[in-house]
Amino acid sequence: MTLALFRAATQCCFRISRSSEGLKSFTRKTLPIILGGSTTLCLVGFNLRNVKAEAPSKREKEILPSRVVEAKSEKLSSTDPSNDHPFPWIKFLGYITPHFHYLICAVCSAIAVAYFNIKIPLLLGDIVNVVSSYISETVLSEMRHDNFLREMKEPTLSMIKFYAAQSICTIAYIYSLACLGERMAASLRKDLFNSIICQDIAFFDEHKTGEIVSRLSADVQEFKSSFKLVISQGLRSSAQASGCIVSMYMISPQMTSAMGVIVPTVILGGTYIGSYLRVLSKKAQAQVAKATAVGEECISNIRTVRGFAMEDAEMELYSREVDKTRDFNEALGLGIGVFQGASNFFLNSIVLGTITYGGYLMSDDNLNPGQLMSFLVSVQTIQRSITQVSLLFGHLVKGMASGSRIFEYIEKVPLIPISGGVKIPYHSFFGDVEFKNITFSYPTRPEQAVLKDFSLRIPPSKTVALVGTSGGGKTTIAALLERFYDINGGGSLEIDGINIRDLDPSWLRGSAIGYINQEPVLFATSVIENIRYGRPNATDNEVYEAAKAAHVDDFVRTFPDGYSTILGERGVTVSGGQKQRIAIARALLKNPPILILDEATSALDAESERIVQEALDKLSKGRTSLVIAHRLSTIKNADVIAVIDKGVMAEIGTHAALKRKGGIYSRLIEQQEFRE
Incomplete structure (x- = not known):
């Protein structure tokens, strides 16, 4: 032009x-x-x-799943100063x-x-x-x-x-x-x-x-x-x-x-x-x-x-x-x-x-x-x-x-540090866990208290089982013990008499506690590397021993590549029971004094549950264990059973004592036996 x-x-x-x-x-x-x-x-x-x-959409909301409606209704306010992080x-x-x-x-x-x-x-x-x-x-x-x-x-x-x-x-x-x-x-x-x-x-x-x-x-x-x-x-x-x-x-x-x-x-x-x-x-x-x-x-x-x-x-x-x-x-x-x-x-x-x-x-x-x-x-x-x-x-x-x-x-600084604090020497670590009058709510829902004045002691080398209806706060207790969250409503959590806030979080999660949940996550790498994730410096022989104890060796040997077999993303190429056994082998290799089992067998069939439960019994022996159970038959032999209802301690005792009491635990057993 x-x-x-x-x-x-x-x-x-x-x-x-x-x-x-x-x-x-x-x-x-x-x-x-x-x-x-x-x-x-x-x-x-x-x-x-x-x-x-x-841009805000001018279309009217249709009948869609709640997740869809929620996502559609979110606004990005251009006038909200909190959304503007200066360069x-x-x-x-x-x-x-x-x-x-x-x-x-x-x-x-x-x-x-x-x-x-x-x-x-x-x-x-x-x-x-x-x-x-x-x-x-x-x-x-x-x-x-x-x-x-x-x-x-x-x-x-x-x-x-x-x-x-x-x-x-x-x-x-x-x-x-x-x-x-x-x-x-x-x-x-x-x-x-x-x-x-x-x-x-x-x-x-x-x-x-x-x-x-x-x-x-x-x-x-x-x-x-x-x-x-x-x-x-x-x-x-x-x-x-x-x-x-x-x-x-x-x-x-x-x-x-x-x-x-x-x-x-x-x-x-x-x-x-x-x-x-x-x-x-x-x-x-x-x-x-x-x-x-x-x-x-x-x-x-x-x-x-x-x-x-x-x-x-x-x-x-x-x-x-x-x-x-x-x-x-x-x-x-x-x-x-x-x-x-x-x-x-x-x-x-x-x-x-x-x-x-x-x-x-x-x-x-x-x-x-x-x-x-x-x-x-x-x-x-x-x-x-x-x-x-x-x-x-x-x-x-x-x-x-x-x-x-x-x-x-x-620039975002986490409230819970990754490392830094007291490390209890292994030879003097007993694994005495005590929850003292804890009240807690999740940061995303501060108005809703999940735990209310909750107290519980897990003696060294004992197994304490948590039971109750879904949403009662059982998994929250495990999350607090892992220090995934800090207690925000009062109370304290101590391990061997030391406040958990004073302990080194990296040592606590990496050496002191082993955690196995209902759906353990496996990485898209070999079987041996997934097991070694529990202790990166472990030798191959140590990995094999842990795998045998967890009944992993039984099925891995049938794979064409054995322990070098690459698992798919999140371990989709193996069954639920096989994933659980690999996770147990990982925890065995870690050899933690404290063990958390969060409904580790609830999603398995009867045969897989039997094999996994046998591996869990070996893993729990001589350790302080916190077991969150859905199938009550798996925790009959627990030293203590605590019934959690709506964030409070409703009942506590042995299997026999709670069954005789005729309270919440007894009703849960009756309901489960009726369904079965």
């Missing part, structure tokens, strides 16, 4: 030149400028691809400092590229002056062809040298930024992952897995890409624009002063739009994370979805979450289109004004064609730089939004 305006203006001036000597002079002097302008003047369009915004510039600089030499190299190379981009238009002006001198009829009749080549040789060779140097410096600064960006992203990703896995269990209760994974993958990638692009393009554009302004002032102070009125207007407008886009972009990324969480939850639970024939409902849920972003991106596109149109108008006005005012100065012999050509190319360079900066606003605000989300997790 710029080139078309230029040609139209030139042709119009040429047609009317017969009636105006001044305009005839102007046309004759500006005509050679087409030679250079037609190959350099261009506009770069505003990039709309990566700008996203969250920590000082922390960010800490990730740049170790790789500062790459940044210095990139800056120097980018400045060199900008310098060459400034010098090239000036050399181009010299070439245009040589060419324009040969357009004159007088010169053509007196000068010979070899003179033209001789005059063109020096500026042409200089241009080639500058082009070569520019290419080398471009390679240097792009490679330096690539190294800087990748190393910074690697450090960020490591620190983010380290911070995530060190968070309290309550953190994972509050955040969906898909949202966490989105920050670990998509946000880090977006931040890295935006950082590299903003630094490379922003640095080069800023240096080029600054240098071109100096060159323009040296060529024509009058035209440069006129330019100083329009350019700041465009920059201020872009800055305002950028600040607005940052808010929208962060909310959009939160919406994307929510959609990712919905998809991840569906895929990870695909068997449940398939079992209840809920594919259509899940597809509808995911579609609606994606549509929120799509619908408002279209609306946002209209606003950006208006901004782009206004920007193009101002930028094209700069070129048109330069041609008009420059032609006026040429008609008064205050400017020659080469100077006007150099000025126009400098204007075009500034124009392109401003356009690039406008493009970078979208990347900048999105990158800062991603960075804020990343650093929000990195």
